[in-house]
Amino acid sequence: MASLLHDPNVSHVSVPNQKSTTPRSTSFEVETVSTVPMQSNRSGESVVRSSSMSSSKDGVFLTWEDLWVTVPNGKSGSRSILGGVTGYARPGELLAIMGPSGCGKSTLLDTLAGRLGSNTRQSGDILINGHKQALAFGTSAYVTQDDTLMTTLTVREAVYYSAQLQLPDSMSKSEKKERADVTITEMGLQDAVNTRIGGWGAKGISGGQKRRVSICIEILTRPKLLFLDEPTSGLDSAASYYVMSRIARLDQKDGVGRTIIASIHQPSTEVFQLFNNLCLLSSGKTVYFGPASAANEFFASNGFPCPSLQNPSDHFLKTINKDFDMDLEKGLGGGAVPTEEAIHTLTKAYKSSGIFVQVQRQVAEICRQDCGAFEWKKSSHAGFVTQCLVLTKRSFVNMYRDLGYYWLRLAIYVALGVGLATAFYDIGFGSESIEARGALLMFVASFLTFMTIGGFPSFVEDMKIFERERLNGHYGTAAFVVGNTFSAVPYLLLISLIPGAITYFLPGLHKGAEHFLYFAVVLFTCMMLVESLMMIVASIVPNFLMGIIAGSGIQALMILGGGFFRLPGDLPRPFWKYPLYYVAFHKYAYQGLFKNEYEGLSFPNNVQAGGPATISGEQILRERWQMEIDYSKWVDLAILFGMVVLYRVVFLGMIKSNEKLKPIVRALLSVPSKKTTQVVVNPSVTPSATPLHGDQIQSQIQIRAQVPHVS
Numbered sequence: 001m002a003s004l005l006h007d008p009n010v011s012h013v014s015v016p017n018q019k020s021t022t023p024r025s026t027s028f029e030v031e032t033v034s035t036v037p038m039q040s041n042r043s044g045e046s047v048v049r050s051s052s053m054s055s056s057k058d059g060v061f062l063t064w065e066d067l068w069v070t071v072p073n074g075k076s077g078s079r080s081i082l083g084g085v086t087g088y089a090r091p092g093e094l095l096a097i098m099g100p101s102g103c104g105k106s107t108l109l110d111t112l113a114g115r116l117g118s119n120t121r122q123s124g125d126i127l128i129n130g131h132k133q134a135l136a137f138g139t140s141a142y143v144t145q146d147d148t149l150m151t152t153l154t155v156r157e158a159v160y161y162s163a164q165l166q167l168p169d170s171m172s173k174s175e176k177k178e179r180a181d182v183t184i185t186e187m188g189l190q191d192a193v194n195t196r197i198g199g200w201g202a203k204g205i206s207g208g209q210k211r212r213v214s215i216c217i218e219i220l221t222r223p224k225l226l227f228l229d230e231p232t233s234g235l236d237s238a239a240s241y242y243v244m245s246r247i248a249r250l251d252q253k254d255g256v257g258r259t260i261i262a263s264i265h266q267p268s269t270e271v272f273q274l275f276n277n278l279c280l281l282s283s284g285k286t287v288y289f290g291p292a293s294a295a296n297e298f299f300a301s302n303g304f305p306c307p308s309l310q311n312p313s314d315h316f317l318k319t320i321n322k323d324f325d326m327d328l329e330k331g332l333g334g335g336a337v338p339t340e341e342a343i344h345t346l347t348k349a350y351k352s353s354g355i356f357v358q359v360q361r362q363v364a365e366i367c368r369q370d371c372g373a374f375e376w377k378k379s380s381h382a383g384f385v386t387q388c389l390v391l392t393k394r395s396f397v398n399m400y401r402d403l404g405y406y407w408l409r410l411a412i413y414v415a416l417g418v419g420l421a422t423a424f425y426d427i428g429f430g431s432e433s434i435e436a437r438g439a440l441l442m443f444v445a446s447f448l449t450f451m452t453i454g455g456f457p458s459f460v461e462d463m464k465i466f467e468r469e470r471l472n473g474h475y476g477t478a479a480f481v482v483g484n485t486f487s488a489v490p491y492l493l494l495i496s497l498i499p500g501a502i503t504y505f506l507p508g509l510h511k512g513a514e515h516f517l518y519f520a521v522v523l524f525t526c527m528m529l530v531e532s533l534m535m536i537v538a539s540i541v542p543n544f545l546m547g548i549i550a551g552s553g554i555q556a557l558m559i560l561g562g563g564f565f566r567l568p569g570d571l572p573r574p575f576w577k578y579p580l581y582y583v584a585f586h587k588y589a590y591q592g593l594f595k596n597e598y599e600g601l602s603f604p605n606n607v608q609a610g611g612p613a614t615i616s617g618e619q620i621l622r623e624r625w626q627m628e629i630d631y632s633k634w635v636d637l638a639i640l641f642g643m644v645v646l647y648r649v650v651f652l653g654m655i656k657s658n659e660k661l662k663p664i665v666r667a668l669l670s671v672p673s674k675k676t677t678q679v680v681v682n683p684s685v686t687p688s689a690t691p692l693h694g695d696q697i698q699s700q701i702q703i704r705a706q707v708p709h710v711s
């Protein structure tokens with residue numbers, strides 16, 4: 001079997017430096033041990049790169065060693081998704097993660113970015129600039145595989161709003177706009193700027209354009225650490241090249257080296273040449289990690305040469321994709337060696353290769369250098385007030401354009417208002433109107449507010465965008481809560497005033513502007529309360545269907561315990577009276593609305609039963625409805641307002657504590673690497689005092705000139 005190049009007895013050859021974007025030479029005839037790395041910049045010009053450390057004082061060095069990720073696998077234990085992966089990413093370099101679908105590319109990106117799901121277990125060391133640091137929440141930019149965008153905005157609006165949110169207040173509005181415009185043009189979206197992004201039910205820009213909008217938003221701030229999960233999916237080969245080359249060129253804008261890690265499926269030869277390093281995975285194991293330009297030779301030297309005229313990346317993937325071994329068995333695959341065997345050969349060869357040794361040495365070198373902990377500068381973002389204003393405006397526009405958010409609800413509320421108005425039309429002041437008024441008010445406080453749940457699916461979409469933007473550090477949770485609250489106010493006022501007026505005046509409830517306004521404000525506050533409750537629910541449940549079920553269940557219980565269907569004095573004490581009756585906002589809504597309606601009115605008494613000819617509203621409140629009339633209706637309203645604030649603070653607290661707790665729980669669940677960094681220095685490779693660049697490593701890789709093919 002072919003072995004790698006650390007055998008001192010064989011003739012040594014090395015891989016030539018990469019100097020241009022023309023296809024790299026695959027000849028391995030001259031031994032070159034380069035110490036001054038010569039490398040093409042990503043636009044194709046030759047540049048001499050300075051030492052990786054000195055060029056990247058502010059940059060991010062990311063190393064990972066012996067990284068394992070496992071998920072529970074039923075009763076039989078756990079299944080590993082990543083198995084002992086080691087590697088590094090450095091400023092000014094683009095690392096590509098490749099491998100067949102399901103090999104663990106996204107998992108590796110998620111692990112490095114600190115975004116693994118809660119059902120996973122992780123072990124091994126991930127260090128930033130040689131220090132253990134949590135990476136989630138704003139320390140890096142991550143373009144995920146799904147494009148979570150606000151579908152109602154145009155491309156320009158989406159990028160503009162994001163620029164205003166992310167770029168610092170020290171930049172003027174016009175500078176932010178200019179940055180957004182430049183980035184839009186860089187991503188080739190200039191012809192789609194005024195097209196809405198679109199989504200379910202409303203076609204907008206194409207999938208590939210959405211991909212580019214997502215990238216646009218994340219590169220606006222020129223982040224120092226950028227993760228991209230399949231940035232070119234949905235793009236044609238030319239678009240893929242332009243997008244990748246612009247991403248790779250980011251570090252040339254201001255001379256700051258950016259660390260870029262991208263998982264990628266099918267890079268063209270031109271795109272492949274943009275990569276500095278390549279991490280090739282198969283079933284979570286490293287088949288190859290090293291200079292991208294040396295991968296072809298690695299495969300060739302181990303018996304899998306790339307056929308001429310074939311794209312090397314296609315060849316790599318075809319060699320290690322075992323998902324279609326059935327075809328191979330039927331003779332359709334074209335390969336002579338079973339894929340399982342090929343993978344085994346390559347992974348084994350890699351582990352014993354000089355490339356692996358260099359990678360280990362590089363990791364150790366980076367860890368040894370004291371670059372200082374990576375500091376995330378909060379001041380480099382827009383201030384809190386700017387963020388609140390921008391989020392309020394963006395959310396208002398979204399609510400205005402999304403028919404399902406409020407407009408449809410307004411129409412249904414008007415229809416229901418008309419229904420209530422006709423069913424209770426002109427209820428008068430007879431003794432039968434005592435019950436009718438109570439029933440009407442109870443319906444308003446319970447079921448009109450209950451229907452606020454109809455806006456939950458739109459809110460869940462907002463939450464997805466919030467989660468993405470929050471994880472990428474665009475703004476804080478408090479700014480989101482403020483923005484969402486203030487943008488909803490005009491719509492909720494509209495809903496409480498128009499359907500409220502129909503419901504109030506046509507049946508002829510207590511006359512007077514003050515009474516109507518009180519009624520409308522209680523309706524407004526209750527709707528806001530239900531929205532706040534649903535925010536809390538949305539932060540707990542995993543999807544909107546479960547959210548609607550949970551939200552309706554909670555509200556149904558509160559309605560039942562609110563003191564109408566079962567009068568307060570008759571409610572069973574455990575649970576229903578204490579605490580539900582006092583916790584349910586319906587209690588305060590009923591009390592406020594009933595006091596607003598009955599106080600100051602009098603109704604004919606049932607004289608056959610004896611007693612006076614009329615009965616006062618206060619008496620009805622006390623005796624018929626068992627209301628607490630020793631305090632004013634304004635106290636009930638104040639309690640309702642207080643509950644809105646409390647619910648929103650609880651939502652804020654839950655998101656915040658989740659953010660704080662997640663890294664702690666993750667750290668508790670993750671097992672540190674048992675191994676300490678152990679560098680196995682290949683005696684045939686000259687140790688370098690400074691960390692090596694891809695080309696240096698490449699030029700120090702010594703391989704057998706002739707290796708037998710695996711039979």
Ligand SMILES: Nc1ncnc2c1ncn2[C@@H]1O[C@H](COP(=O)(O)OP(=O)(O)OP(=O)(O)O)[C@@H](O)[C@H]1O
Binds near residue numbers: 071106107119
């Ligand atoms: N949280 C999880 N729980 C259970 N299985 C998981 C989890 N995360 C990933 N996996 C499994 O791990 C494997 C690798 O998933 P991953 O998404 O990393 O693959 P990938 O290489 O990015 O695939 P693709 O290229 O198709 O996006 C898959 O089989 C997936 O089902």
